Amino acid sequence: MPLSAVAPPVRVPIRSGFDYVAVDPQRHRVYAAHTASEALTIVDSQSGKVLGQVEVGPLHGVAVDEATGHVFTGQSDQSVAEIDPVTMKVLRTADDLGGPVDAIAYDPSNGHIYADEDDGTCIFVIDAKTLKSIGTVTLPGHKPEYLSINPVTHQVYQNIANLNEFVIVDPTTLKVTKTVATPDIKNNHPLQYDPSFGHVLIGGANGIFAAYETNGTLVGKTPIQARVDQCNLDRSAHVIACAGSGMITVLRDNAHAAPSIVAQMRIASEAHTLAIDAATKTVWTVWAQHDGDFVQGFKISP
Structure with missing residues (x-):
């Protein structure tokens, strides 16, 4: 299952750097947190062209409301915002959450936006209907990294x-x-949940990618590149892509065995986040380098 570039890299205006990426397959959009530019980058996934950037603040986390097409973003200025990508305007903002926000996730069933406190001790929980805080989750440790939602239990x-x-x-x-x-994983970073298999999929800075059952049973582990940052799962195909250390690795989640590598490709050394368009089986990544910022798609071929 090789990876091949859909088109050459496309330059993104303003030099800076990126964080998390999300895709809306239904509307053919890719969203990237253009962090140092304090803007949400919007890309047409069919043409690969940058449609625009919405100034929102020092954003990191990105999540899509598939029902409306709106995008939620989490900022290090202690806020979560709602953006209309059609009008390219910030609609509402939840401010003064109590700490900087890193990764976020949205559960449409209960309208909860979960926002990790960056290097903190809690998850901020926001009601998407009102964009008001409805509570916090107290966490152990002081470094929540990524999160995923069970679509059945909503855990x-x-x-x-x-x-x-x-x-x-x-x-x-x-x-x-x-x-x-998760003793096999050191410095847990990416996390995704495969509901069909009941697997929590985790990558670590130590170059191990592992599948666990929710009770903690290790299904299996696979060596990959070190320091992966963001992984994204195509739940329909049980295929997960991970970025970090100048490489994209695509793995298959197996029901009763360790995840298996199906494709790897060297990319720009600065690329560390990505998302999969499940409709087109395209992996989208972004990066910043000395001569500019870029976005590029890579096709997963059968």
């Missing part, structure tokens, strides 16, 4: 990087109900 799976573990959060009580050690 939240949250990486705790400095303790090499993930926790399970009850969406009603907003409390941690279980702590799961």
Whole structure:
């Protein structure tokens, strides 16, 4: 299953740097946190062209409301914003959350936006309807890294990087109900949940990618490049892509065995985040280098 470039890299206006990436397959859009430019970059996934950038603040996390097409962003100025990518305007902002925001996730079933406190001790929880804070989840450790939502139980799976573990959060009580050690992973960073297999998929700075059951049972582990930052799962195909250390690695989540590598490609050394367009099987990544900032798509071929 090789990877091939869809087109040459496309320059993104303003030199700076990026953080997390998200895709809206239905509307053919790619969204990237253009952090140092304090703007959300909007890309047409069909043409690969940059459509525009929305100034929102020092953003890191990005999540899409698939029902409306709106985009939620989390900023290090202690805010979460809602953006209309059609009008390219910030609609509302939840300010003064109590700490800088890193990764975010959105659960459309209950309208919760979960926002990690960057290098902090909690998850801020915001009601998407009102964009008001409805509580916080107290976490162990001091480095929540990435999170994913169970679409059936609506539990939240949250990486705790400095303790090499993930926790399970009850969406009603907003409390941690279980702590799961991940001794094979050091400095947990990316996390995704495969609902069909019930696997929590985690990558670490030590170059190991592992699948765990939610009770902590190790399904299997696979060596990949070190220091992966963002991974993104195509749940329909059980295919997950990870970026870091100048490489994209694509793996397949297997029901009863360790994840298996199906493709790897060297990319710009500065690229560390990505997202998969599940409709077109294209991996989109972004990076900043000395001569500019870029976005590029890579096709996953069968």
